[in-house]
Amino acid sequence: MSIEARFEINKGDFSLNVEFTIPEQGITAIMGPSGCGKTTLLRTIAGLERCKNGFLKVGETTWQDENVFVPTHKRSLGYVFQEASLFEHLNVKGNLQYGLKRLKGLKQDVSLEHAVELLGIEHLLSRHVEQLSGGEKQRVAIARALVLSPEILLMDEPLAALDSARKQEIMPYLESINTQLRIPVLYVSHAVAEVARLAEHIVLIENGRIRARGETAEMLARLDLPFARDDDAAVYIEARVVSNDEPFALSEIAFPGGQLTIAASHLSVGQDVRVRIAARDVSLTLTHQHGTSILNIFPVVVEEIGEREGAQFTVRLRANGTSILSRITRKSANILGLKVGSTLFAQLKSVALCS
Amino acid sequence: MISEADLTALFITLKLAALTTLILLIIGTPLAWWLARSRWRYKFLLEALVALPLVLPPTVLGFYLLIALGPNGPIGQMMQALGGQPLAFTFTGLVIGSIIYSMPFVVQPLQTAFTAIGQRPLEVAASLRASPLDRFFSVVVPLARPGFLTAAVLGFAHTLGEFGVVLMIGGNIPGVTQVLSISIYNHVEGLEYSNAHWLSGGLLLISFIMLLMVYGLNRRFSLLR
Structure with missing residues (x-):
């Protein structure tokens, strides 16, 4: 199952004009300076942002073309925001079950138990959202997206709001998701160290255009790209x-x-x-x-x-x-x-x- | 002591306040939602219109309503064309007046609560397969619960104390449009201070208990969360 996308957005000074395909599994990092359109791209794929001239096909299903626009709630996707954004009126288990209750007989490959185990949150299930640490919240948010067995997982800088100790806490879970579940993941980030560890591929966006894309190791060593030119290369x-x-x-x-x-x-x-x-x-x-x-x-x-x-x-x-x-x-x-x-x-x- | 007529007035008052609050919650919720979400340029016109009863003397509002609802007014004419009666000096007329008069007390707390929730929980719910209506009931309503409680109690309490509007469009018909605040006025005019004391004290108690409920429950909601 591959993902094909083509988007053209023009809003004042901001423009995004991209066309790409994503491999059927593994983590693809979307990188670029802030304001380059990474988040907009992710939101457009989710259908949270409308784009008039767009095409998006996930596996066999067309999510968007000239005639079709599948609303977000009918797209088989998981979305993890930068802030965990858990529902405050539900406890951890309620948050995890929210999407599950709405799957209504659609296929579910990842059981609640499996997701809970993958993210190591068994002991948190009956807790209230406010009793969780930042890292725990984000783990619950990731599990909440995973139990839907989405065809694509979209992650918008899921670690950016966390301190480095919390990042180290979550990183192994993200790695095990990648090795255990065969889901394509789009991972927006600006942290090279994080991407180097997690992602197989990098798509580099600059000024709303795809500047370069390729395998992570190769991209990081390319002298024509900002990664290698940085003092921290x-x-x-x-x-x-x-x-x-x-x-x-x-x-x-x-x-x-x-x-x-x-x-x-x-x-x-x-x-x-x-x-x-x-x-x-x-x-x-x-x-x-x-x-x-x-x-x-x-x-x-x-x-x-x-x-x-x-x-x-x-x-x-x-x-x-x-x-x-x-x-x-x-x-x-x-x-x-x-x-x-x-x-x-x-x-x-x-x-x-x-x- | 409380007379039979006073009990009737109390019953009419409670019926009026309950019905007004119910109708306002039904029409005020989508209106407040729209006001909280819409990016329409001229939204402020509607916001000002909703807030108008806050500053307008109730007699002014009542006067215009009397004209509109009376036999020669546009709404009165329309009612007659439809084979009905003009609405001035009827209980229905009172309900219409109260809805307009108490509108800001219901719409504004709801709008504030909806705005405070923001876009994010709705986007999360959409990514978790919830349809727009489902998102409203499963995310917005529980998160805005304190706002709903405040809106309901303020709407109810404000209608309870209504005087000017009722006097203008409802008159003072015992058993039909005579509400508690008007009964109190009548008792005072007739120098029946003891009756006025009973009713006033009762209304004071009811109002205070209701506000206690709002603040107490809102505190519990925030502790629960």
Whole structure:
């Protein structure tokens, strides 16, 4: 079941003109600067916002075209807002059952029990909404959308209103939804770290147009997009633990481009991990340095050089099939004589373990 | 003590207030909803019109109603054309007058309550498969419960104390249009202070108890939530 959409909205200075298809499962992140139309796009898909020239087909059902406009309450969707927006006159269970009571014999793949278990909210069922923490509220809101077994799940910055501890609390639940339920998810966000962890695909919107779209890892490493040009640019790499160096509280992890040493004491051999390598923690040398405090040094080939603007710019390097980014000064680039195809050594000042 | 005529007046008053409140809740709810939701440019005209009885002397309102409802007025003529009677000096006429007179006391609390709910709960309900009517009854009504209670009690209490409008369009017909406030006036005019005391004290008590109910229940609602 795939999703095909085409929308054209013009409201004063604001315009949105997009056309895209979404894969049948997995999380697709919609990113872009604030005011670019991310939320409007999501609301238009839900039918909460009207768009005259629009086309939207979800699986076999046309939700909108020249002749058809299916109202929101007849669309098989789940919507999670930035604020949990639970009904205050109902308790947690009442909130979860609200949509369920209105499904009226339509197919329900996700049972209430399953959704409750997925989001870990068994102990909250009889609570009143006001007795919940921000993170708990959002988990209930997500479960409330899931029990409808929607054909598409729309999430509008569901973590943006939460502090980082609450984000960390919810993230694993979102990951398990993605692996356990085969629902396409559209996830509006502006937080790269969140998207890097959750989303398979990114659609980047700028000024109401789709600027670029593609797989997450590839998008984050593209030098023509704002992600890689940012001071916080980073790549995320999947790796596997090969050995532990317990006396030093270090672990060796292997990825297609080589091996890395990371500071971690709780990992077990064979475990899959994700690490974040920030572009500004990657420095380049012409020769393999010895007598340095840096543990991670490996050969790389310059794959692409970003626009040389300002003091610093980003370079994309290839380490045996894996792309990493390095943020260096223009002066250093001149000293190194940097060109596409040059072989250099990357020195990683730090590697952060995610999840 | 309370005479038979006073009891009749009390009964007419309660009937008038109950009927007015019921009708106002029925027509005031969609009106307040529309006022809370609509983005029509000239909405303020209607808002001003609804609020007019708040500032207009009741006798002025009663005077115009008397003219409109009387045998030569547009509504009176229409009633006669339909084979009915003019509405001045009838109980129906009183109900019509009371509806207009108490309208802002019902519509304004409802409008405030509806506005406070905002768009979000309705959007959530729509995303959870609730049709527009279903959304109104399953989300708006429970969330606006304190607003409904305030509207009902204010509408009822305000109609109870009506005097000017009733005197103008209802006259003072015992058993038909003579309400409590007019009976009190009559007793005072006839220097029957003891009867006036009984009725006035009774009305004071009823009004106070009703307001206690509003504030007490609204407090309970907010504690429940």
